[in-house]
Amino acid sequence: MSSMTDVIWSAPDKDGIITCNLDVGAVSTLRGRRKRRGSKALLDQVALWPAAWRDLLKEWLKQGRARRKWTNLMSVAGGNRVNEAWQMFDVLLKAGLIEVEELRENNRWQPLWVEFLELEVVRELLGLANRLKMQKLRDDQGGTDFQNPTLAGLLSSLSEMPVERAIRRHDILVALDQWISEGYNGTRRDFALFAQGDTKAISSAEWSWIDEAMPLENIGISQHTPSIWLRAPLSLKADTGTLDLRCVPDCIGLTPQTIGNFVLIEGQVECWRILENRTVFERVARQRGSVDGVIWVPGFAPSWWKQGVTKILNLYPAPAFIACDPDPAGIEIALSVGEIWAGKSINWEPWYMDAEILSNLPKKKRLNSYDINRLQYLLTQPLPETLKELASWIMNNGEKGEQEGISFRG
Known part of the structure; x- marks a missing residue:
């Protein structure tokens, strides 16, 4: 945009437009260049323009910089809005909201360049984001503590x-940080309502963005009402009735609210077996679920899972055998689940999580930088001897494994 002091501008004409001749050619040819603009920005006029004008202007201002080629603007307008484009050009000029550079050809002045003045303010009046305000807000967000x-x-x-x-x-x-810190759990709709005040306010792309970085189940957000999956030869009693799990041949999912209603558990199991891999859990549940309690842990246990399993353990305390992937994350998951039993002063042990099991796996994976960082931290912590040996083997050999390659026999 030209500074008003850089060039000599004419006095305003009857429409309030001022003119600056840039490169006037010979008088006989009347060729040259000029700039024109309104002498005063009349922003209050924008709201009074017809919807068709406002829609076209909105399309012009959605993308691009302030200085635009007139031919490009006409392309956006298309052949069916040529008249509206010229009308928009005229009113913008008179309202002091554009500066136009024109070339005289064939005895007529033709627009070459259009520079939008008060661009961000006009965008805001049209319902578009004021990018200067947005950038300031984004800069201010950088100071948020998570x-x-x-x-x-x-x-x-x-x-x-x-x-x-x-x-x-x-x-x-910000909302997710609070959700995790407060230990909330619920469905995607519950979180969307908590975060945005509308159960459908978070898009599928936004859900994918979160879920790819951390499984939603691990932070207390499920696509539907979450469930704890298990099998056990037990009868679960609530004030309203009894749920007999002995009729379940494979596994069953119980919601946190359902588990919260139980007041008594009858039957007999020697132990609880906790497994991370879903396929392995289902296999062991069919094999052992008529004798032992078998529970699936969905990775890093979300708060609702810990609360539900704690309630089960309160009603039926028994030792635990915990089996997770023989890798750094699996060790951390096992320790986290084991804390539930340790908090009740009940014994727990790693199960099929030792160096020999990992070393005998036919397929292993190389460690990544995250694995190495977690291992370095784990090896500074007090670990059960089996997990300490496993962590050392993984670090020394640079390899990790998965549960699916392990044959669980007892």
Whole structure:
């Protein structure tokens, strides 16, 4: 945009338009260049324009910089809105909202360039984001303190996004941080209502963005009402009736509310067997669920799972055998689940999580940088001897495994 002091402008004409001749050619040819603009910005006029004009202007201002080629603007308008484009050009000029550079050809002045003045204010009046305000808001968001380091990857990804998207997703992360810290659990709709005040306010793309960084189940958010999957030869009694699990041939899912209603558990199991891999859990549940209690843990146990299993353990205390992937994450999951039993002063042991089991697996995977960092931390902590030996083997050999390759026999 030209500074008003850089060039000599004419006095305003009857429409309030001022003119600056840039490169006037010979008088006989009347060729040259000029700039024109309104002498005063009349922003209050925008709201009074017909909807068709406002829609076209909105399309012009959605993308691009302030300075635009007139031919490009006409292309956006298309052949069916040529008249509206010229009308829009005229009213914008008179309202002091554009500066136009024109070339005189064939005795007529033709627009070459259009520079939108008060661009961000006009965008805002049309319902578009004011990008200057958005950038300031995004800059201010950088000072937010988050309580949960598990959100670090999602936070880092915001720097690669357009400002508007980053602002919205930052707000979602603020709500997610509070959700995790408060130990809430519920469905996707529950979280969307908590975060945005509307059960459908979070898009599928936003859900995928979160879920790819951390499984939603691990932070207390399920696609539907969450369930604890198990099999056991037990009878679960509530004030309203009895649920006999002895008739279940494979496994059954019980919601946290259902488990919360139980007041008594009858029957006999020697132990609880906790398994991380879903396929392995189902296999062991069929094999052992008529004798032992078998429960699936969905990775890093979410709060609702811990609360439900704690309630079961309160009603039927028994030792636990915990089997997770023989890898750094599996060790951490086993320790986290084991804390539930340790908190009740009940014995727990790793199960099929030792160096010999891992070393005999036919297929193993190489460690990544995250694995190595977690291992380095784990090896500084007090670990059950079996898990300490497993962690050392993984570190020394640079390999990890998965439960699906293990044959569970007892």
